[in-house]
Amino acid sequence: MSTLVLDGLRVAKEIHQQTKERALRLREQGIVPCLATVLVGNDPASHTYVRMKGKACERYGLDSIRIHMPEETTTEQLVEKIKELNSDPKIHGILLQHPVPSHIDERQAFEAIGLDKDVDGVTSHGYGEVSMGFGEFPSCTPAGIIAILDYYQIPIEGKHAVVIGRSPILGKPVSQLLLNRNATVTVCHSRTVDLPHHVSQADIIVAAVGKPRFVKGDWVKEGAVIIDAGYNEGNVGDVDYESCFPKAAAITPVPGGPGPVTIAYLLKHTVDAAEKQARQIRE
Numbered sequence: 651m652s653t654l655v656l657d658g659l660r661v662a663k664e665i666h667q668q669t670k671e672r673a674l675r676l677r678e679q680g681i682v683p684c685l686a687t688v689l690v691g692n693d694p695a696s697h698t699y700v701r702m703k704g705k706a707c708e709r710y711g712l713d714s715i716r717i718h719m720p721e722e723t724t725t726e727q728l729v730e731k732i733k734e735l736n737s738d739p740k741i742h743g744i745l746l747q748h749p750v751p752s753h754i755d756e757r758q759a760f761e762a763i764g765l766d767k768d769v770d771g772v773t774s775h776g777y778g779e780v781s782m783g784f785g786e787f788p789s790c791t792p793a794g795i796i797a798i799l800d801y802y803q804i805p806i807e808g809k810h811a812v813v814i815g816r817s818p819i820l821g822k823p824v825s826q827l828l829l830n831r832n833a834t835v836t837v838c839h840s841r842t843v844d845l846p847h848h849v850s851q852a853d854i855i856v857a858a859v860g861k862p863r864f865v866k867g868d869w870v871k872e873g874a875v876i877i878d879a880g881y882n883e884g885n886v887g888d889v890d891y892e893s894c895f896p897k898a899a900a901i902t903p904v905p906g907g908p909g910p911v912t913i914a915y916l917l918k919h920t921v922d923a924a925e926k927q928a929r930q931i932r933e
């Protein structure tokens with residue numbers, strides 16, 4: 651059995667192409683889609699991610715503004731800044747880079763983002779709508795995971811998907827998206843008993859654990875599809891690629907899996923938001 655490598659860069663490229671064309675059409679109407687990224691503190695990885703997002707905006711015809719707040723920023727100051735961005739008509743999407751310093755109430759800060767600008771699906775309102783099946787902006791990595799499966803025409807309906815991780819930005823929303831596409835979903839987490847047994851039942855495995863090379867090949871059923879959402883130091887995912895590859899029908903590499911598609915969705919959602927806001931002004 652040969653294993654198909656699911657190329658996230660290829661999926662991202664197609665989404666970016668459409669986003670670029672739509673951004674251009676908006677510009678012709680005098681609207682420049684703009685993403686605001688908010689970074690608090692000095693985490694070097696977060697700096698890199700924010701820079702990458704800004705560069706992607708530039709490349710595909712969006713504006714971006716970068717707000718960098720000092721490490722000692724309080725929850726109140728961060729919420730105040732987010733509210734300012736909510737009421738700025740030039741800003742169409744707001745991304746608060748996660749994680750924020752531990753003294754900040756991250757949930758409170760996320761909840762301050764206006765629903766129309768919640769392009770990464772981090773508010774409980776946005777998450778709730780997506781879970782109900784009608785939300786506009788699912789969290790970007792989960793949306794990217796579904797896009798990869800769809801691009802490669804991997805059936806979801808009726809399949810048993812096992813998601814490892816239940817974070818509000820990844821494990822939970824991807825489980826909901828898979829459920830909405832009629833998969834049978836098992837969600838595993840740190841208190842799950844006999845994780846390898848659950849993983850061995852999966853037709854589709856989504857690893858979102860935050861632990862390098864965590865999922866081992868001998869847990870995996872022959873012919874499973876493996877999506878590795880993990881990204882750990884040293885460019886390694888949450889899946890032990892070497893041992894999982896020979897068992898899998900299809901697998902995402904790290905880097906080059908859900909990562910690039912996540913950025914593509916962030917830009918796409920920002921353009922979606924700009925188009926929607928433009929329609930609201932016209933009406």
Ligand code: NAP
Pocket residue numbers: 791814815816817818819820821838839840841842845857858859860861879880881882888908909912
């Ligand atoms: P997170 O908030 O730390 O959540 C990790 C999840 O894994 C938690 O639900 C935790 O369970 C579970 N877990 C931890 N240890 C486990 C164990 N031994 N067995 C089973 N489950 C376990 O992480 P996250 O933000 O969701 O990120 C997960 C991974 O995705 C990371 O590698 C991150 O770098 C990557 N990521 C990538 C992108 C991208 O753009 N590609 C975006 C976001 C995140 P509990 O809930 O019980 O604690």
